[in-house]
Amino acid sequence: MNFLFKRIAKLTVALTALLLLTAGITYAEDTHPAAVTYEVTITNLTADQPFTPALLATHTGAFDLFTVGEAASVGIQEIAENGNLGPAVDALNSSNQVFDVVTGDAPLVPAGLPGSAMFDDSVTLTITSLPHVRYLSYAAMLICTNDGFTGLDTFELPRKVGQSITVYGAGYDAGSEINTEDFADIVPPCQGLVGVASDDAGSGMSNPALAEGGVIAHHAGIQGGNDLVPAVHGWADPVVEITVTRIAPVRHYEVTIENLTPGQAFTPPLLATHSRSTDVFTVGEAASFGVKEIAENGNLAPLLEALGNDSKVFDVVAGAAPLVPASIPGGAMFDDSVTLTITADNGAQFLSLVSMLICTNDGLTGLDSLQLPGGVGDSVTAYGAGYDAGSEINTEDFADIVPPCQGLSGVSSDDAGTGMSNPALAEGGVITMHAGIQGGDDLVLGIHGWSDPVVKVTVTRID
DSSP states (O other), rough: OHHHHHHHHHHHHHHHHOOOOOOTOOOOOGSOOOOOOOOEEOOOOOOSSSBOOOOOEEEEETSSSOTTTSSHHHHHHHHHHHHOOOOHHHHHHHHHHHHEHHHHHHHEEEETTEEEEEESSEEEEEEEEEOOOOEEEEEBBBBBSSEEEEEEEEEOOOOOOOOOOEEOOOOEEEESSSOOOOOOSSTTTHHHHHTOOOOOOOOSSSHHHHHGOOOEEOOOOOOSSSSHHHHHOOOOOOOEEEEEEEEEEOEEEEEEEEEOOOSSOOOOEEEEEOTTTTTTTHHHHHHHHHHHHHHHHOOOHHHHHHHTTTTEEEEEEOOOSBBTTTSSGGGGGGGGEEEEEEEOOOTTTTEEEEEEEETTTEEEEEEEEEEESSSTOOOEEEOOOOOOSSSOOOOOOGGGSSSSSHHHHHHSOOOOSSSSSSSSOOOOOOOOEOOOOOOOOSSHHEEEEESSEEEEEEEOOOO
């Protein structure tokens, strides 16, 4: 991302916040211009002509990457003659008209060529811009040429989220090197990727003796006067298809979950980001099947599946280990906190958490619909209570409680425990605040009990 644009964006945010503050209005992060994100899919349409890794840039209308009928810049010349993206990347990054620069990491090789066993013929890259930076340009070398390339110059980006535009690009001659079509003058990867070779190793350096001093023009194609073969290395325009889609910006959050109890272990936590219309659980209502399975059996799978199928849920993440207080035996093997990373977009502004209180019949902790922090670096901390799912009678008998309870807490009996719901214990109630451990059977109030809150959750937006 260009440094000048970053400074302009930051100054715009600061000025907008100051104006809103003096007007007595609460500043909202989304009222200032934010980066716009695009996915760009580039497909090689030729039968046999590989491309170098792509170069993409977003920029204002005052910038041109290349212009047909004009001399190629050093950056375009280096791409077209030697497949060298470096000079063009440096020039783009130094321009105050360019916002973002992205490059691919592999050539695009048509299917059926030897090189296609290692490389694909298309790639999707992500690039950003600002609402007033409305153009995209692209360039890549036609590898089996002296100074051929393909590209697009100053293509207008789609305006709306979800909108896609597809365009096509031709093959161009940079006009900077004579088209000898001799492998000695062509970059070395050509021969291996296409499967046509000679005794000449090829060169990745420009030869001053071949300097042409011309201008960019539509490429005349492979003539077949030397090593290159029209039927193998040739093409018909268009040579490239480019589809650009504006996508909703993705935000990343770190979520730290801490078990605050002295002796009550939690199952691995389940997190979801979602819209306002989704409720993972609601106090006073019956638990969903997925929440019931977590609360009774520590089984995350049904809720993971249900959330994954919910169009209003953006991301779902589960921890890999239980959260165990340090004071009980299981604390020697497992930590009492974990930090997970989860993503969201503009439509998913809420976070929910669910985890089983392991040494209970159907206890759980969690948060439902915590609003995510807005600005990068902002954090919000919330605390969660212990809840009773209302789906199983609280026998407090190890025979009715999941097996890990005994080993983690260090209190055991002859009953192995169970990870299956017992229909005979079905309660048919609703989610309520948990009354806590009563100590009527195997569970011990001084070990398995707790006082609310039982969990601390800190959410930080990291980008």
